[in-house]
Amino acid sequence: MVDLPKQPGMPDNVFLTKLDAAANWARSNSLWPMPFATACCGIELMATASSRFDLARFGAEVMRFSPRQCDLMIVAGRVVMKMLPVLQRIWLQMPEPKWCISMGACACSGGVFDTYAVVQGVDRFIPVDLYVPGCPPRPEQLIAALIEMQDKIMKTGTINGREFGKRTEATGPIPVELEEVRRSREAKIVEGLDIYQPPKM
């Protein structure tokens, strides 16, 4: 929070700041997470929200199952190719300003599930602000990520979100692995493979 210098004659209990900073302060201390919990990490997310670890201490306890009411997406667990369009749609339904935490090895990179069905990191397809490593991450790690998220929101958010307009590039790794392209060239083409074509390079 930026404190502006006191004006002469101003009472002690009044202080000045910028509107952006005030909005950031309010936003960062009342995050409404959207729990996109698809696998075992989701259990840890629930533990984080419950009384022992108590996410409420950090102002992020209001888990909402409607994306329209949320501003922090927590992707907890592996996302498969059938689920990814759902994830993208939910992300698009969340109103700005919004942030995304990718929780656990699977959401960040596919983890040990390097198979045809599992997306190798959600950051290939939606923007991710923070990655939480671990399999699963301890609740403390998620809380640490949340605190860092608050820090990030304080530093970057503006009231009209104009800084997002500049970011037109996807921030994750390129969605295509060269290895995968090689494999798909070597693989036999199946008749009637219409929508799921091998990616073109």
Place this chain on the structure above:
Amino acid sequence: MTDLQPLIDKFALTTSEFRDNRRVVVAADKLMALLEALKNSHGFSMLIDITAVDYLEYEGATDRFGVVYCLLNMETGERLIVKTFVNDPQPSLPTVTKLWMGADWMEREVYDMFGITFTGHHDLRRILMPDEFSAHPLRKDYPIKGRGERHNFPVITRSES
């Protein structure tokens, strides 16, 4: 234990045993008649599971797919495993949904994963993979990392969302 000797003679079954599970192998064209007999006159009233195995490049295998039916006799708790073999092209078996309605989703799963069709099934669609998927991923000639399907999605950037 149910005496299977009459069935073994009638359907030319080969049998084997592992621990307390009896297994019989039957030719694909006699499968339906055998399962009917097992259900109606030998008390195997419950179908536990249908699954399949791809024997491509398997040592000593002569057929491509093995389809396995696990049956349970609810009265005696006895189990029986019935196995049959089908081959390319277009591996196909008659549906058993007429005997056990519970076979519906199991057959859809085997169809989805192995591409074995069940003739007479009333709703043979994919059950696990998305409808547009066109391969059968548990076949041994399908690469484990896929053919790029998992990467074939639009990328949503920060400014677009």
